[in-house]
Amino acid sequence: RSGRSARPATSDxxxxxxxxxxxxxxxxxxxxxxxxxxxxxxxxxxxxxxxxRARVDELAGALLAVGVARGDRVAVLLPNRPExxxxxxxxxxxxxxxxxxxxxxxxxxxEWTLEHxxxxxxxxxxxxxxxxxxxxxxDLCPELAGSAPGALRSERLPSLRTVVSVDGRRxxxxxxxxxxxxxxxxxxxxxxxxxxxSVSPSDxxxxxxxxxxxxxxxxxxxxxxxxxxxxxNIGERQHLTPAxxxxxxxxxxxxxxxANALPAIMTHGG
Numbered sequence: 001r002s003g004r005s006a007r008p009a010t011s012d013x014x015x016x017x018x019x020x021x022x023x024x025x026x027x028x029x030x031x032x033x034x035x036x037x038x039x040x041x042x043x044x045x046x047x048x049x050x051x052x053r054a055r056v057d058e059l060a061g062a063l064l065a066v067g068v069a070r071g072d073r074v075a076v077l078l079p080n081r082p083e084x085x086x087x088x089x090x091x092x093x094x095x096x097x098x099x100x101x102x103x104x105x106x107x108x109x110x111e112w113t114l115e116h117x118x119x120x121x122x123x124x125x126x127x128x129x130x131x132x133x134x135x136x137x138x139d140l141c142p143e144l145a146g147s148a149p150g151a152l153r154s155e156r157l158p159s160l161r162t163v164v165s166v167d168g169r170r171x172x173x174x175x176x177x178x179x180x181x182x183x184x185x186x187x188x189x190x191x192x193x194x195x196x197x198s199v200s201p202s203d204x205x206x207x208x209x210x211x212x213x214x215x216x217x218x219x220x221x222x223x224x225x226x227x228x229x230x231x232x233n234i235g236e237r238q239h240l241t242p243a244x245x246x247x248x249x250x251x252x253x254x255x256x257x258x259a260n261a262l263p264a265i266m267t268h269g270g
Contacts, residue, residue: 017232018267021201022224024060024093026266027053034269037242042082049269052086059090060192061184066150066162068121070095070198073159073207075119076253077101077110079128083166084252085262087123088206092224094192095199099207099219100253103128107136114140114157116219117207121162126169134171137163144173149180201225208255222259231263242269 020026027049030039035050047055068074074091076098078084088098099117101110110133114122126134138144141154150162152173164175205224209217240246246265250257 018228021228022092022196022199022203023089023205023227023263024056024196024199026228026263027056027089027093030266030269034242037269039266040082040085041245045082047082052082052089055082055086056089056093057189057192058181058184059086060093061187062180062182063090063094063096063121063184064187064191064195065183066121066180068094068096070195071097071203072121073097073099073117073119075099075101075114075117075122075124077103077105077122077124077133078166078252079103079125080248080252080257083123083125088252088258092205093199094195095203097204097207097221098258100209100258102209102253103131103251105131107139110136111140111156113209113217114160118159120159121164122160123164123166125167126165126171134163134165134169134174138172147173149173149175199224201228206259208253208259220255222255227259227263228267231260232267234260235264235268238264240265240268240270244268244270246270 018026018029020029031049031053036048039049039052040047074096076087091098099119101113124133140156143154152161154160164180166177168176201224204221206222207219209219252258
């Protein structure tokens with residue numbers, strides 16, 4: 001829910017829908033329209049729309065460098081922080097599919113979700129709220145300890161090749177962020193734009209898992225065009241404007257966060 005202070009009647013409210021129909025194009029559109037406006041705030045970190053786009057393009061180039069192809073699933077196991085948004089937009093920009101994993105996952109649930117989604121890469125953090133994700137991953141994939149980063153060959157998770165940890169902890173077989181981003185230096189802007197232009201509104205951008213409270217979780221697929229349309233309409237009903245700030249208090253791995261709240265504020269430039 002958007003909190004709003006009093007503002008003049010001449011609010012800079014956007015009155016038209018974004019022209020973009022994919023998440024990558026939407027970010028570019030907002031960065032062109034409002035490059036210096038704040039896009040994200042997290043603790044002491046603040047990112048403008050232009051800075052967010054730069055971070056997204058940098059990560060997208062690295063994903064291309066390790067061979068992430070259109071339609072590949074890339075798992076994101078992160079709490080709410082800028083890296084979740086950057087990762088999701090970078091994956092979507094190159095036509096990959098974000099497989100969002102709950103931060104509440106046990107090792108067994110982590111294995112099931114990675115196997116079920118067929119993720120070729122995992123972007124994660126070493127641990128969060130007592131759950132040690134990288135330790136669990138090493139137990140699931142003992143081959144990781146003897147692998148070069150990006151060259152995993154796991155018997156239990158045969159699709160998984162690349163693991164990136166955003167907190168920079170040195171772990172065998174896992175990319176630290178600076179190492180991973182450096183791979184994208186050799187990927188030109190042209191290659192990124194060519195891939196971005198191949199993405200269509202009907203392409204799947206998210207796989208979001210249900211709770212599995214009465215059965216195994218279901219992987220719900222959502223497409224670029226529907227996420228943008230739905231998000232914009234939510235924002236219109238809440239009367240969002242570029243002056244608004246949205247507190248993302250619900251996890252981004254749930255649809256309320258990633259498919260409702262995030263596109264609602266983003267389509268309105270807030």
